[in-house]
Amino acid sequence: MGIHSVGTSDAALVRRVQTGDTGAYAGLVARYRDRLGRYALHMLGNREDAEEVLQDAFVRAYRSLARCDDPERFGAWLYGILVNRCRTAGARAARRARRFVHDPTALETAPLAGPDGRTEWDDTVRWALARLPSESREAFLLKHVEELEYEDMARLTGAGISALKMRVKRAREQLQAMLKEAERV
Amino acid sequence: MRSVFTRAALPLLGAMLVAARAATQQTDPRLERLDAATRPAVLALVDSARRDLLPTEPLVQRALEGATKRASGDLIVAAVRRLAVDLGHARHALGSTASPAELSAGAAALRAGASQTTLAELRHVRGEPLIVPLAVLADLVASGVPVDSAAAAVLSLARRARDADLVEFRRAVERDIALGAPPAAATAAAATWTAQSVDVNAGARPQRPGRP
Amino acid sequence: MFDPVDDVIERIARHLRRPVHIDPALDGRVMREITELPTPGGATALGKAWRWLRRPHQVTLTPLGGLAAAAGLALVVLLSRMDPTAPAASRAESRAFQFVLVAPRATHISLVGDFNDWDATRTPMHRTGSEALWTAVVPLEPGRYHYAFFVDGSRWLADPSAPLARDEDYGAPSSVLTVGGGGS
Numbered sequence: 001m002g003i004h005s006v007g008t009s010d011a012a013l014v015r016r017v018q019t020g021d022t023g024a025y026a027g028l029v030a031r032y033r034d035r036l037g038r039y040a041l042h043m044l045g046n047r048e049d050a051e052e053v054l055q056d057a058f059v060r061a062y063r064s065l066a067r068c069d070d071p072e073r074f075g076a077w078l079y080g081i082l083v084n085r086c087r088t089a090g091a092r093a094a095r096r097a098r099r100f101v102h103d104p105t106a107l108e109t110a111p112l113a114g115p116d117g118r119t120e121w122d123d124t125v126r127w128a129l130a131r132l133p134s135e136s137r138e139a140f141l142l143k144h145v146e147e148l149e150y151e152d153m154a155r156l157t158g159a160g161i162s163a164l165k166m167r168v169k170r171a172r173e174q175l176q177a178m179l180k181e182a183e184r185v
Numbered sequence: 186m187r188s189v190f191t192r193a194a195l196p197l198l199g200a201m202l203v204a205a206r207a208a209t210q211q212t213d214p215r216l217e218r219l220d221a222a223t224r225p226a227v228l229a230l231v232d233s234a235r236r237d238l239l240p241t242e243p244l245v246q247r248a249l250e251g252a253t254k255r256a257s258g259d260l261i262v263a264a265v266r267r268l269a270v271d272l273g274h275a276r277h278a279l280g281s282t283a284s285p286a287e288l289s290a291g292a293a294a295l296r297a298g299a300s301q302t303t304l305a306e307l308r309h310v311r312g313e314p315l316i317v318p319l320a321v322l323a324d325l326v327a328s329g330v331p332v333d334s335a336a337a338a339v340l341s342l343a344r345r346a347r348d349a350d351l352v353e354f355r356r357a358v359e360r361d362i363a364l365g366a367p368p369a370a371a372t373a374a375a376a377t378w379t380a381q382s383v384d385v386n387a388g389a390r391p392q393r394p395g396r397p
Numbered sequence: 398m399f400d401p402v403d404d405v406i407e408r409i410a411r412h413l414r415r416p417v418h419i420d421p422a423l424d425g426r427v428m429r430e431i432t433e434l435p436t437p438g439g440a441t442a443l444g445k446a447w448r449w450l451r452r453p454h455q456v457t458l459t460p461l462g463g464l465a466a467a468a469g470l471a472l473v474v475l476l477s478r479m480d481p482t483a484p485a486a487s488r489a490e491s492r493a494f495q496f497v498l499v500a501p502r503a504t505h506i507s508l509v510g511d512f513n514d515w516d517a518t519r520t521p522m523h524r525t526g527s528e529a530l531w532t533a534v535v536p537l538e539p540g541r542y543h544y545a546f547f548v549d550g551s552r553w554l555a556d557p558s559a560p561l562a563r564d565e566d567y568g569a570p571s572s573v574l575t576v577g578g579g580g581s
Contacts, residue, residue: 020436022428023495023532029424037419051423052360058427065437125412144410172406179405215514246511247566250543253515254553256567264566286540290575293541297563320541320575327563327573348577349433356430 011071018065029058032075036082042141043086045130053089057082079146080156083138128178132171139167140175213245223248223258230265239272240285243292271295278304279315290319297323298332303340310344317348321355328359330368338376346383354379429559432494491536492576496544498522498531498556503548508533510544510571517547543571 008027016024036057040050061068061078068077129137142153143164150161157164213231216224227248231241244265251261275291276283278301283291291304299322307315318339325335342351354375361371496508506522512535513519522531543562546554555561555570562571 018437022431022436023497025431026424026428026497029427030421033419033421033423034417037423038413038417041417041419042413047419051419054419055423055426055430059430059434062427062431062437063434121412125409128409129413141413144406145413147414172403175409176403176405179409243511246515246543249515250511250571251567253509253517254567254569260566267566286538290541293563293573314539314577316539316541317575317577320573323563324560324573324575327560352433352577 009072010074014065014068014071014074017062025062028074028078032058032078036079039079039141039146040082040086042129042145043134043137044089045126049089053085054082057085060085076152076156083142083156086138087134124179128175131178132174136167136171136174139164140171143168215245215249218252219248219261220258223261226258226262227265230262230269234269234272237273238281239269239276240288242285243272243289244269267296268292274301275304277301279308283308284314284316286316287314287319290316290323293323294319294326297326299323299326299336303336306340307343310340313348317351318343321351324355325358325368325372328362328368330358330362330372334369334372338372341376342379342383346379350379350383428497491538493534493536494574494576495532495534496522496556498546498554500531500546500548500554503531505549506531507547508535508544509547511542512537512544517550522546537574537576539576542574542576544574545569545571 010028010031013024013027017028033054037050037054040053040057041047044050044053057078061081064081068074070077129140132140138157139153139159142148142156143150148156150164153159153164154161159167213228216227216231219227227244231244231248234241234244247268248261248265251264256264271292272288274295275288278295279287279291294304295301303322304315304319307318311318322335322339325338326332338354339351342354346354357375357378358368358371361375362368366374498506500506507517508520508522509515509517520533520535522533524531544556546556548554553569553571556572559572559574562573
């Protein structure tokens with residue numbers, strides 16, 4: 001699996017947390033923050049949603065740590081939680097938009113979606129990624145960005161390997177088409 | 186006879202009262218950290234609170250904070266006096282059975298701008314201790330939420346939400362404010378979602394094992 | 398199998414694989430949230446937490462260099478309920494809270510607040526593992542506590558991840574920690 005730990009092992013930190021050393025959880029959070037944040041950012045398309053989902057995933061993981069059957073694979077287990085949270089985050093983000101959309105001042109003060117300091121290529125990639133159906137985007141990111149094996153993707157997503165391969169294939173085709181379309185503009 | 190007794194007893198009684206007061210005022214050695222000019226005023230405030238059956242520990246801590254931060258005596262006395270007044274108002278609103286922790290939290294809420302009516306309503310709608318609801322109210326106002334919005338939201342949640350729900354509600358508001366939402370709108374929205382979450386949790390299904 | 402001829406897809410993937418830096422303040426927000434939760438390990442955590450409190454403890458963390466420039470990241474971590482053999486007066490509702498501050502350039506930090514009579518000598522914080530990480534543990538009963546960090550004997554620092562004390566009378570910042578009863 002494409003998730004490695006360095007220094008004090010994940011298992012050691014998990015065991016410390018499970019026996020009351022809550023502070024050790026900070027080590028796990030620091031270790032996985034950026035890596036998982038990358039997936040959340042690409043999946044959700046904006047940093048604010050990504051950070052909220054990431055925070056939620058870390059808290060849920062802590063709450064359920066007793067159910068982490070294999071502390072050596074904490075990273076993969078945490079990944080599964082994050083994938084799950086990203087799936088439901090879209091609905092939550094939509095609800096938030098509805099909460100504030102009728103408040104004109106909210107629109108004026110709300111942060112702009114998307115990352116800062118973007119290049120044109122970055123904009124193009126994000127545009128194309130956002131246009132993928134969420135299942136395809138998820139599969140593409142797990143396969144080609146997080147570089148997971150299909151067996152691991154199946155465990156994380158609950159989908160079959162054949163279905164995942166089909167989603168990846170469709171994502172590649174759609175991205176290719178969209179990028180070629182963008183280059184013509 | 187009676188007048189002789191009275192003439193003898195009154196001075197004795199007066200001396201006893203003075204001695205008792207002196208003993209009370211000098212029981213807390215921590216206040217030795219205050220300078221000689223400030224100490225008597227603070228001791229008097231603490232003593233007055235004790236006589237009024239108000240908690241004195243918050244007053245002592247406020248004075249000690251000032252001493253450690255090297256505040257002037259005037260500032261320390263003013264701060265302790267202000268807190269004593271707030272504690273009294275909190276007790277008036279929350280009732281004589283309010284715990285010291287509730288009174289402290291209530292005083293903070295009053296200082297933040299909540300009304301005594303709001304505190305009394307909280308007491309009326311919520312059977313559990315009020316430490317967390319009052320603290321959440323004060324913290325929301327400190328985060329920039331208008332006091333009326335904060336009070337309305339906390340009151341709406343107080344009947345059914347647990348302390349943990351209220352803490353989560355406060356965090357949600359702070360998070361949305363940090364993301365740029367107007368404080369009042371963030372508060373109203375988070376209150377709605379927390380209320381729905383409380384309703385859902387009341388009839389929650391057990392989670393699938395292994396997949397939180 | 399990935400098609401090596403598919404240049405567009407590889408370009409996209411390479412681009413998306415670039416490191417992303419999430420605001421390290423998220424760590425503090427996570428740690429603050431989990432202070433409200435019971436220890437995930439269950440019944441045995443109680444005795445082990447008490448033993449942890451009674452001995453020096455090292456926490457090994459990956460570097461937190463991103464926080465070095467900030468005034469400090471403070472985490473308040475609920476460890477566990479106190480040992481049942483503790484004196485009855487403190488046993489009833491006390492819980493152990495771990496305060497954590499990231500301050501790589503400090504040489505001495507005290508945790509000061511309502512729980513230690515604002516005595517700057519009573520609760521020195523200790524470096525644990527990482528050079529940047531300072532911790533202290535305090536048992537707290539339900540209530541509302543003002544506190545602050547006193548850095549190098551000269552500077553008062555509020556907890557950036559906790560509510561500010563609104564009723565601040567002395568010009569130096571303080572934070573507020575509310576400890577509820579019944580597990581909150």
